[in-house]
Amino acid sequence: xxxxxxxxxxxxxxxxxxxxxxxxxxxxxxxxxxxxxxxxxxxxxxxxxxxxxxxxxxxxxxxxxxxxxxxxxxxxxxxxxxxxxxxxx
Amino acid sequence: xxxxxxxxxxxxxxxxxxxxxxxxxxxxxxxxxxxxxxxxxxxxxxxxxxxxxxxxxxxxxxxxxxxxxxxxxxxxxxxxxxxxxxxxx
Numbered sequence: 001x002x003x004x005x006x007x008x009x010x011x012x013x014x015x016x017x018x019x020x021x022x023x024x025x026x027x028x029x030x031x032x033x034x035x036x037x038x039x040x041x042x043x044x045x046x047x048x049x050x051x052x053x054x055x056x057x058x059x060x061x062x063x064x065x066x067x068x069x070x071x072x073x074x075x076x077x078x079x080x081x082x083x084x085x086x087x088x089x
Numbered sequence: 090x091x092x093x094x095x096x097x098x099x100x101x102x103x104x105x106x107x108x109x110x111x112x113x114x115x116x117x118x119x120x121x122x123x124x125x126x127x128x129x130x131x132x133x134x135x136x137x138x139x140x141x142x143x144x145x146x147x148x149x150x151x152x153x154x155x156x157x158x159x160x161x162x163x164x165x166x167x168x169x170x171x172x173x174x175x176x177x178x
Contacts, residue, residue, distance in 0.1 A: 005133035012122050012129075013142070019119045020146065021153045023112060024163065030108045031157045033101050040101075044094040053102070057109065064110045068120045073173035074113065080169035084162035 027081065034085045054082060116170065123174045143171060 041048055061078055062071045130137055150167055151160045 002133045002135070005129045005135065009126050009129050009135075012126050016119055016122050017146075017149050019115050019122070020150050020167075023115050023119075024150050024153050024158075026108050026112050026115070027163070027166065028155060028158055030105055030112075033105050033108070035157060037098050037101050040094045040098050044091045046091070046094065046098075057106075060106050061109050061113050064113050066117060068124060068177055069113075069117050069173055070176065073176050074116070077116065077166065077169045077173055078109075080166045084158055084166055087159065087162050088157055 027084075030081075031085060031088055035088055038088075057082070116173075119170075120174060120177055124177055127177075146171070 038048065040046075058075055058078060061074055065071055065074055127137065129135075147164055147167060150163055154160055154163055
């Protein structure tokens with residue numbers, strides 16, 4: 001029973017690894033778009049930091065959240081994502 | 090020029106919103122797999138917390154990271170993701 005469970009866990013972990021690689025790819029696509037926006041803002045002397053945009057991002061992600069992740073935890077993940085986007089150069 | 094830049098920014102933001110909705114969907118798929126693993130571990134009296142598995146997750150994501158995100162920032166995002174996974178019930 002335990003051996004069977006371990007094999008099932010290994011298979012599920014492989015599925016998770018595939019999802020993770022896809023998430024990394026999507027995050028880097030997102031980062032490229034964020035860099036394009038930053039460039040446009042700099043060229044047009046628009047303000048870089050936009051708290052209203054952040055609120056719209058949180059509204060967008062929670063509006064499509066069907067769980068099992070909680071909205072608050074998703075928000076926590078997105079705080080880390082937006083922080084990473086700001087660290088780009 | 091500024092009006093054109095604002096329109097371009099709006100278009101890029103819509104692309105980002107699409108990516109974000111996809112990321113939320115992938116994160117919830119990941120959460121469902123994590124819950125399956127947790128159930129199998131509980132049934133087989135296997136230890137829930139596995140620091141080696143966390144290290145393998147970080148290795149997996151950084152091995153496919155082609156940027157522009159930095160490995161350290163990606164790791165920060167994944168710390169938030171793994172924390173959210175632990176908060177599931």
